[in-house]
Amino acid sequence: MNRSTERHVLQFCHGYDGPFLDCARQYASLFAGSGYRVTTVFLTGAADPEVAAGCASHEVLFMEFSSKAIRGLKLGAIAKLRKIAASRTFSFCIAHRFKPIYIALLATGLPVIGVHHAFGDYQRRSRKLFAHLFRKRLSLLGVSDAVRDDMRKCLPTWPTGRISTLYNRIDIDAVQASQLPGTQAREALGLSIDGFIVGNVGRLHPDKDQATLIQGFANALPDLPTDSQLVIMGKGRLEEDLKELARELGIAEQVKFLGQVPDARRYFRAFDVFALSSDHEPFGMVLLEAMAAGVPLLATACGGAKEVVEGVGILFPLGDAEHLAQGIKHLAVLSDEQRQACADLMLARLHERFSDHAVHDRFWQLPQVTDLTAGA
Numbered sequence: 001m002n003r004s005t006e007r008h009v010l011q012f013c014h015g016y017d018g019p020f021l022d023c024a025r026q027y028a029s030l031f032a033g034s035g036y037r038v039t040t041v042f043l044t045g046a047a048d049p050e051v052a053a054g055c056a057s058h059e060v061l062f063m064e065f066s067s068k069a070i071r072g073l074k075l076g077a078i079a080k081l082r083k084i085a086a087s088r089t090f091s092f093c094i095a096h097r098f099k100p101i102y103i104a105l106l107a108t109g110l111p112v113i114g115v116h117h118a119f120g121d122y123q124r125r126s127r128k129l130f131a132h133l134f135r136k137r138l139s140l141l142g143v144s145d146a147v148r149d150d151m152r153k154c155l156p157t158w159p160t161g162r163i164s165t166l167y168n169r170i171d172i173d174a175v176q177a178s179q180l181p182g183t184q185a186r187e188a189l190g191l192s193i194d195g196f197i198v199g200n201v202g203r204l205h206p207d208k209d210q211a212t213l214i215q216g217f218a219n220a221l222p223d224l225p226t227d228s229q230l231v232i233m234g235k236g237r238l239e240e241d242l243k244e245l246a247r248e249l250g251i252a253e254q255v256k257f258l259g260q261v262p263d264a265r266r267y268f269r270a271f272d273v274f275a276l277s278s279d280h281e282p283f284g285m286v287l288l289e290a291m292a293a294g295v296p297l298l299a300t301a302c303g304g305a306k307e308v309v310e311g312v313g314i315l316f317p318l319g320d321a322e323h324l325a326q327g328i329k330h331l332a333v334l335s336d337e338q339r340q341a342c343a344d345l346m347l348a349r350l351h352e353r354f355s356d357h358a359v360h361d362r363f364w365q366l367p368q369v370t371d372l373t374a375g376a
Contacts, residue, residue, distance in 0.1 A: 012095040092110050093111070143165075170292060198275055208279075220325035274295045297312065
């Protein structure tokens with residue numbers, strides 16, 4: 001194809017911390033074999049060749065702004081993105097989170113598909129007004145039906161077809177290939193080799209509600225196998241409070257705080273159960289990674305987590321330590337055959353709904369996308 005007639009897509013990301021590097025990969029990979037070249041631009045974060053290699057993009061650019069520099073009007077970022085957009089023949093932009101959406105709409109004349117990964121992004125009156133001002137060029141995607149419905153509630157005059165769902169997903173084979181065998185994972189984390197392990201991964205923050213998880217584990221512990229442990233990976237401002245709660249409940253020796261574990265999904269096969277106690281999780285990528293590891297799931301019956309777990313795991317009411325404890329006890333007595341059946345069911349769900357292949361097909365059927373690519 002002649003370079004002058006190449007079709008380009010701009011992907012604009014806030015940063016590549018946490019799960020957002022894989023989000024960039026997820027969206028860039030949607031264009032494989034499509035005839036579009038993907039340029040991924042990161043607003044924050046230092047230039048990193050490993051990040052660039054992990055984006056599945058034809059080109060990766062780093063603006064390298066600090067968080068402080070993109071407060072307020074963000075004029076520097078707008079000017080820089082305007083230059084990038086003028087240098088290539090972009091057909092449209094996919095922007096993740098509100099700041100990149102804001103900058104992309106002000107810096108370019110491109111249609112923008114805004115991807116939202118959290119609740120409440122359009123609750124502020126100023127953001128509602130901004131969205132309405134640019135509604136002819138802006139369409140929105142939520143990473144779950146729960147996030148989509150939150151946006152529809154905040155923007156009630158928008159046509160429902162302009163606010164859709166596109167689930168997060170994983171490269172199942174790549175994730176499974178990266179995951180250590182159970183015994184090896186336990187050895188690497190310093191856990192009991194033969195004990196019953198309940199795992200949790202997330203920031204130590206009120207939104208993740210590990211306090212209910214610790215209380216539920218304490219309630220279940222008398223009925224659990226000997227040498228049972230609750231393992232929490234993550235760091236945050238509640239660490240000391242959560243450790244104190246474990247001490248008050250008399251289970252400090254059974255609750256292991258491992259801090260921030262790089263590439264935590266590699267160790268998920270160390271767990272007998274994966275528990276997510278979050279308050280209205282927008283989606284929960286860790287749930288997909290636990291499913292890939294074949295680990296039975298417990299999660300709160302709210303937010304996007306419900307959409308992932310329902311039918312393949314156990315759901316409990318938000319903040320309900322007793323129902324959480326019952327779920328742990330139920331999963332503790334599964335036979336090997338039952339655990340394998342659970343793993344098979346979760347893998348089938350991944351392939352059907354949360355794989356790169358499944359979401360690829362859904363993406364190209366979205367009205368936002370078909371409108372932009374018709375006749376291209």
